[in-house]
Amino acid sequence: MNDILYVLRVSHKKSEAELAELIDVPLSFYRKAEAGETELTFEQAKILGGHFNVDPSFFSLKKHSVVNHNTGNSYTLVINPTNFYANPTKEQLESAK
Incomplete structure (x- = not known):
């Protein structure tokens, strides 16, 4: 599961259809x-x-080590991303295809 995408969608009260569009x-x-x-x-x-006003690298599914969320009235989103998109290596670019 892409926890970051899910948490942002739920916390901003967006539907899957709205984000797909x-x-x-x-x-x-x-x-x-x-x-x-x-x-x-x-x-x-x-x-x-x-x-969502976040760094696009947060959506890279394979680059997160810690995500904690609670979709009740409040939530905590702890992210430890590798900034995959800032300076990708040749290997990262190839694997993204």
Whole structure:
């Protein structure tokens, strides 16, 4: 599961359909991205990052070591990301294709 995407969506009271429309993908693709079954592109991550006012690298599914969330009245989001998109290596760029 992409905890960051899920927590941001729920905490901002957005539906899966709204975010799918925002990044111009079918709802089924968005659900797979949130479930961790597929990766977002950099362009999709940039759109979501701008929408939620977070660094696009937060949406890289394989780069987080700690995510803690509670979707009740309050939540805590602890993120320890590797900034995959800031200075990607050649290997990272190849693996993102």
